[in-house]
Amino acid sequence: MSATVTDPRPERAPRPRRSRPPGGGRGRRSSPWSWRWSDRIVLVCAWAAGVLLCAIAASIVIYMGFRGIQYLRPGLIFSRPQVSGSQAGSGGFLDPLLGTLLLTVIGVTLALPLALASAVWLAEYGRPSWMARIVESSIEVVAGTPDIVIAIFGLAVFQLSLLAPFSFQAEGGGVFGRSFLAAGTMMSLLAIPPIYTATRDGLQAVPSHMREAAFALGKTRITTIRRVLLPSVRSNIATGVTLGTSRIIGSTAIVLLLLGSTLRIESVGGVPGIGVLRGTGSALTSYIYENSPAGEGGAPQKAYAASFVLLVFVLLLNHIVERIGRAHAEATGLSVVGGVV
Amino acid sequence: MLGAVSLVVAAVVCGMVVFVAIKAWPSFHHNGPSWFLGGSSFERDVARMGTAGSGAPAAVYHVRTWPLIYGTLISSTLAVFFGLIIGVLSSVFIVELAPGVVRRVTIPVVRLLASVPSVIYGLIGILVLAPFVGNHLISAHEKESVANVVQLTGAGLLVTVTILTVMITPIMIALICEALVSVPPSWKEGAVALGLNPLRAVRAVTLKAIRPAIVAAAVLASARALGEAIMIQMVSGGKTFVPKPVDGIVFIFEPLRTLASAIVDYHEGINAPPLGAAVYSWALLLLFSALALSVMGYLVKLPLRKYQTQG
Numbered sequence: 001m002s003a004t005v006t007d008p009r010p011e012r013a014p015r016p017r018r019s020r021p022p023g024g025g026r027g028r029r030s031s032p033w034s035w036r037w038s039d040r041i042v043l044v045c046a047w048a049a050g051v052l053l054c055a056i057a058a059s060i061v062i063y064m065g066f067r068g069i070q071y072l073r074p075g076l077i078f079s080r081p082q083v084s085g086s087q088a089g090s091g092g093f094l095d096p097l098l099g100t101l102l103l104t105v106i107g108v109t110l111a112l113p114l115a116l117a118s119a120v121w122l123a124e125y126g127r128p129s130w131m132a133r134i135v136e137s138s139i140e141v142v143a144g145t146p147d148i149v150i151a152i153f154g155l156a157v158f159q160l161s162l163l164a165p166f167s168f169q170a171e172g173g174g175v176f177g178r179s180f181l182a183a184g185t186m187m188s189l190l191a192i193p194p195i196y197t198a199t200r201d202g203l204q205a206v207p208s209h210m211r212e213a214a215f216a217l218g219k220t221r222i223t224t225i226r227r228v229l230l231p232s233v234r235s236n237i238a239t240g241v242t243l244g245t246s247r248i249i250g251s252t253a254i255v256l257l258l259l260g261s262t263l264r265i266e267s268v269g270g271v272p273g274i275g276v277l278r279g280t281g282s283a284l285t286s287y288i289y290e291n292s293p294a295g296e297g298g299a300p301q302k303a304y305a306a307s308f309v310l311l312v313f314v315l316l317l318n319h320i321v322e323r324i325g326r327a328h329a330e331a332t333g334l335s336v337v338g339g340v341v
Numbered sequence: 342m343l344g345a346v347s348l349v350v351a352a353v354v355c356g357m358v359v360f361v362a363i364k365a366w367p368s369f370h371h372n373g374p375s376w377f378l379g380g381s382s383f384e385r386d387v388a389r390m391g392t393a394g395s396g397a398p399a400a401v402y403h404v405r406t407w408p409l410i411y412g413t414l415i416s417s418t419l420a421v422f423f424g425l426i427i428g429v430l431s432s433v434f435i436v437e438l439a440p441g442v443v444r445r446v447t448i449p450v451v452r453l454l455a456s457v458p459s460v461i462y463g464l465i466g467i468l469v470l471a472p473f474v475g476n477h478l479i480s481a482h483e484k485e486s487v488a489n490v491v492q493l494t495g496a497g498l499l500v501t502v503t504i505l506t507v508m509i510t511p512i513m514i515a516l517i518c519e520a521l522v523s524v525p526p527s528w529k530e531g532a533v534a535l536g537l538n539p540l541r542a543v544r545a546v547t548l549k550a551i552r553p554a555i556v557a558a559a560v561l562a563s564a565r566a567l568g569e570a571i572m573i574q575m576v577s578g579g580k581t582f583v584p585k586p587v588d589g590i591v592f593i594f595e596p597l598r599t600l601a602s603a604i605v606d607y608h609e610g611i612n613a614p615p616l617g618a619a620v621y622s623w624a625l626l627l628l629f630s631a632l633a634l635s636v637m638g639y640l641v642k643l644p645l646r647k648y649q650t651q652g
Contacts, residue, residue, distance in 0.1 A: 032538075032540075034538075035538050035540070035541075039538060039540050039541055042430075042540060042544070043438070043540055046430045046431065046433050046438055046540075047434060047438070048430075049426075049427045049430035049431035049434060050431045050434035050435065050439060050443070050447055052427065052431075053427070053431055053447065053450055053451060053454065053510070053514075054446065054447060054450050056507055057450040057453050057454050058450075060454075060461075060465065061453070063465070063469070064461065064465075113346070114346060114347075114349055114350065117343045117346035117347055118346070118347035118350060120343060121343035121344050121346070121347045122347065125343065125344065131344060131348070134348070134351050135347045135348065135350065135351060138350050138351035138353075138354040139350050140635060140639075141354050141631075141632060141635060142350060142353070142354060144561070144564050144631050144632070144634070144635040145357070145628060145631055146564075146565075146567065146568020146569070146570065146601060146627055146628075146631055147568070147570070148570035148571075148604050148605065148624070148627070149357075149361070149568065149624045149627050149631070150357075152361070152604055152608065152611075152620065152621065152624045153356075153357045153360055153361055153624070155608070155611065156360045156361065156364050156621070157356070189353065192350060246456050249458070250456065250457075250458030250459070250460075251458070252458065252460040252571040253570050253571055253605065256571070256605065256608075257605075257608050285458060285460045285571075288460050288464055289460050289463075289571065289575075292460075292463070292464050292467055292468070292575065293467050293468070294463065294467055294574065294575040294579075303464055303468075304464070304468075307460070307461045307464055310458060310460075310461065311457065311461060314453075314456050314457060314458065317456070318449065318453055318456055321452075322449060322452075
């Protein structure tokens with residue numbers, strides 16, 4: 001309005017709401033003590049939230065570490081589980097440990113080629129674009145599917161009589177549908193999204209002059225991928241595989257539904273290697289579950305010991321991810337943003 | 342060739358939807374829309390289905406899943422609500438407020454919380470939190486007040502929501518932090534130059550700019566919360582019960598059962614056709630909810646992508 005323009009009273013001019021804090025020099029950040037109450041409360045809440053998260057994580061690690069040291073004995077790791085009524089006689093968790101390793105190997109072996117092929121195809125070819133969109137969104141769907149749904153889907157698939165060779169067949173002709181192969185195959189679905197995402201992001205970050213240089217030297221597209229691009233995203237692939245591994249060793253639902261509920265590794269048929277793959281067993285996660293009050297075992301000491309071992313694995317894998325990320329950042333000057341989960 | 346290999350995952354996804362839908366069909370077919378309703382004893386229905394053979398009459402397929410749907414909804418909603426508060430605050434803390442040393446500690450901590458296996462969370466819940474709640478937080482008077490309906494042991498809604506919140510907050514933090522970092526710093530600096538204090542500038546400018554990311558984080562975290570099976574199965578009390586807010590404060594101690602935990606509970610009986618169909622129908626509902634949520638997450642993030650490309 002023109003009235004305010006013609007009104008020349010300087011004392012009516014809007015003054016800054018908050019004066020400079022006493023003693024605040026040039027360029028100093030404003031001290032929270034000069035803020036409004038509501039802002040100070042938010043500040044305190046934000047700090048509290050951050051500290052709360054740290055406290056929760058610390059208490060989980062410290063508590064599990066304490067229980068682990070209390071109950072973990074070397075004998076537990078190196079002895080096989082026994083069927084026994086008493087705690088002392090029920091053995092250790094050698095078989096679940098081997099089961100977890102076996103599942104990880106199967107899962108990663110199946111997931112790696114699939115995820116790499118998808119990522120390379122999408123980043124380097126990606127045509128026709130509708131197909132690229134299908135590939136991308138289907139991997140996103142797999143990433144978002146609850147693992148219990150993946151597990152029950154696996155049960156439906158491996159109980160088909162067509163897939164009978166992958167597990168054992170009961171006397172009535174019904175296919176059991178539970179085996180290391182069945183569980184490992186479904187585990188690979190858990191590992192595909194992290195490997196795919198890490199590799200794709202890595203490939204997209206490779207500067208295009210590297211490709212052009214390779215083409216200029218007369219390399220074909222496929223050679224460029226094999227000799228130039230894949231080696232340069234090695235650390236991304238390693239990050240993806242590590243994240244996938246940590247998802248596989250932490251998954252309980254798939255093991256519980258698809259590996260049967262025998263604690264020992266029971267092989268099926270005469271052939272030694274294939275018999276184990278077709279047979280049932282357990283993994284650390286299902287061992288913990290079965291020994292907790294939720295399962296039948298009711299042996300919390302053993303559950304604590306096994307979950308300490310599992311937690312150590314997870315921490316180790318986390319540490320590896322971090323190391324790779326840091327090495328990558330030092331080598332290329334790029335930080336690996338994201339990938340927190 | 343590579344393209345053909347990359348279509349394998351798409352084929353698996355289609356196969357998954359088709360397989361689960363085929364297996365679930367009898368349950369939907371025999372119940373109709375009332376599948377979603379309540380009003381029948383869930384545990385009696387399931388017991389009847391579990392003992393039925395393959396030639397079971399249609400009446401055996403009778404099941405009302407409202408208790409499960411309600412349990413899933415209430416546990417995920419509460420967890421997402423609390424997780425969102427903690428998630429936004431701690432993302433602002435990590436990105437804007439924390440001094441370098443604290444930040445370097447907090448980021449691995451978030452990553453650790455995200456990667457602790459759900460069975461360990463469940464173990465802590467069932468061996469530490471549930472007995473604590475049962476012995477110290479629930480008074481004898483409260484136990485008596487509902488003794489004729491349900492027994493309160495400590496395992497229930499409170500423990501479930503607490504642990505679920507801890508499990509889904511890291512996902513939100515990851516997404517929100519990513520968005521916070523991508524906001525051009527000049528926007529916030531402009532607000533500070535206009536006289537806002539740094540925190541208020543974050544609230545007024547940065548958080549407003551990343552609102553779509555916050556919604557997307559909530560949506561994706563709720564997809565995760567719905568699908569959590571093992572942990573909830575361990576700490577939710579193992580009883581199909583509908584925690585009713587009208588019960589007063591006792592409501593937070595009451596047991597519940599969710600769609601995912603019911604699948605864990607009843608997967609042993611999957612070879613009885615009626616129960617198998619019911620279990621697959623729960624899985625199908627979960628699958629479609631997860632699908633819908635990831636589509637929603639994608640859609641709400643679209644506006645964010647638009648101005649991210651502007652730099």
